[in-house]
Amino acid sequence: MSKLLVEERNLVIPGQEVATGIDYLPSVGTAREGENIIATRVGLLTLKGRVLKVIPLRGKYIPKVGDTVIGRISDVGMSGWRVNIGWAFVASLRLAEASERFIPRDADLTNYFDVGEYVACKITRTTVSRYIDVTAKGPGLRKLDTGRIIKCDSSKVPRIIGKKGSMISMLKEASDCRIMVGQNGIVWISGQDSDKELLVEKTIRLIEERSHEHGLTDVVSKYLEDNKQNG
Amino acid sequence: MAKAFKRNDGRKVDEMRPMEAKLGVVKSAEGSAMFKAGKTIAIAAVRGPREVVPAHKQRADRGLLRCTYDLLSFSVNDRKRPGPSRRSSEIGMVIENALLPAMDLSDWPYTSVDLYVYITQADAGTRCAGINAAALALADAGIPMKELVSAVAVGKVDGQVIVDIDKHEEDQGEFPTDIPVAMMPNSGKVTLLQLDGKITKDELNSALKLAEKSCKEIQEVQKQAIRAKYVSKEESK
Known part of the structure; x- marks a missing residue:
């Protein structure tokens, strides 16, 4: 018999059994341990249909394709930039993705983005987690120079x-x-x-x-x- | 008949020292916690997941857990010479191995979760207090874990099996035996078992039973600390 053991939007702690039975499905922040589903992170429990999820209350940002993020330019290279977006690895902003305008071959890239500047960008690709590509082309995406x-x-x-x-x-x-x-x-x-x-x-x-x-x-x-x- | 066994501080044989746990003691870290058992105080801080340096230690199939353990120089009666030692690097490794069975870092290859455990006041059982603090700090940092790991040192002093040995008891009697145990009490899995001294098979079994019971109590303290961070504000409204 499947049963929810913790009410929705309640605080859960790693190892706590949140549901029993096979009718519920574990998702982010939960895992199946035999018959039961346990929480693996500190957070608030949510239920969507049959899927259980824990909304974490703390934790590092994990890059996801499609996310709009604000990053800090950490390095300027020959054909692109490195952007620190708060994850363990820096994202790369390639020349073609930097601006709607044409950037000439011999241009000084610091004129577009310089080290230390902040840029609103969107994550376009990630590998298992080491390589991240971002784009600064698109509505609302640009260098943030005031504020x-x-x-x-x-x-x-x-x-x-x-x-x-x-x-x-x-x-x-x-x-x-x-x-x-x-x-x-x-x-x-x-x-x-x-x-x-x-x-x-x-x-x-x-x-x-x-x-x-x-x-x-x-x-x-x-x-x-x-x-x-x-x- | 032998004289009834009496502990120095009047505790029962299966009674632990008063415990206290608190989250978020190091503001700049991703997660942190303090764990206190009697006079032993441990502080743990978690940084990461972050890039592994040196790069040759990176693993493509999983993230690493790297633990640094040390006694602060003022934490013991004789000043402890600061800096890593054979003892501290071994205990760092031991803490790492005690926590890893509860964790799954395969989602974050090439990264490491760096854990720093420091003892600000030592009265025996420092590695156990360190593990308890570390488990809380990892939970606070949002690192996925199957269960909070809890640890306690059981042992034999003057032929009597007791729980949560303090420094006085550690030096008491002729052959005191010290057994640090870390476990995931819900699933009953032991993640650390060390033994220093001599003990018979039966005594070891009863010591382990005591440890399991005590670890359950410790886990309650740990859970309470997590709840206290988030729920107290709501209730006081």
Whole structure:
């Protein structure tokens, strides 16, 4: 008889039995141990149909094809760039993927992206995990030359964005800043003055700290409301 | 009849020292934890998964777990000369081997998870406290694990099998026997078993039974520490 042993959206701990029986299927953060399904990571349990998954509360960003990330140029080569996206290995940004415009053969590549600059890019290919290709061509993908960069835990990104972008659009509206959240947890904020940028940063820290709580949107909207009046 | 066995600090033979565990003690690390058993305090921090340097140690089929263990120079009565020693590198290897059976790093080839275990205060049972802290730090870092590994040192002092030996007991009697045990208590798998001294087969069996019971208690403390990090905020609202 298959049974769920832990309620959905509850905290699970590695080794904890979350379901028994063969009707449930293990997915990310869970594994089958004989009859039972156990959690293998600390996180919140979710159930989609018959598939059990653990949403991790902490952990390093793992690159996935199609993710939009914000990376830091770590090296300029002969025919491309190396981009640090927060994973164990750097991604490569090839010449053909760098710009919509034509880049001449003998161009100085530092004119496009220089070491230390941040770029919004999209992951196009990964091998088992060592080689990662990114592109900077596409809507919204470009060099980020103004504003500030803050680093969050990548597992908090879904909460920062919110359901269908509800949280992030609330933030944008309240602060009048341009915000871009990379799936790797790097956030770019650009506003008219630094006070507004700081408000965004503080709000994101609040979201990060209380990301596992219910009713977070209300907490954040109240926080923004309070700080707007003060400012 | 022999005099009834009495422990130095008045504990029962199957009673452990008071334990305490806390997550997130090293803010800059991906995961970290402190584990305290009586006067022994261990701090563990996890970095990674990250690129393996030197590159010739990279493995194409799996990630590595690399553990550094050391006593801080002020952790023992006589100052410990800082830096790695034969003892510390062996215990690092032992901790690594005790944790690996619970882990699966095959998803992250070419990388390593670097684990740093440091003892800030030593009162025997440091490798066990180190393993307990390390298991928590790995969980905190989001490294997949089948179960939290728990460890305790059992032993024989003056002919009596006891659990969680402290420094006083380690030096007590003529031939004290020290048996550090690490296990995954739910599945009952032993991942570390060392023996220093002499013991009979029956005594070893009863010592291992004690260790299993104690490891279950330790795992509860570990679980509680993880819950405390996330649930307390919600309840205090």
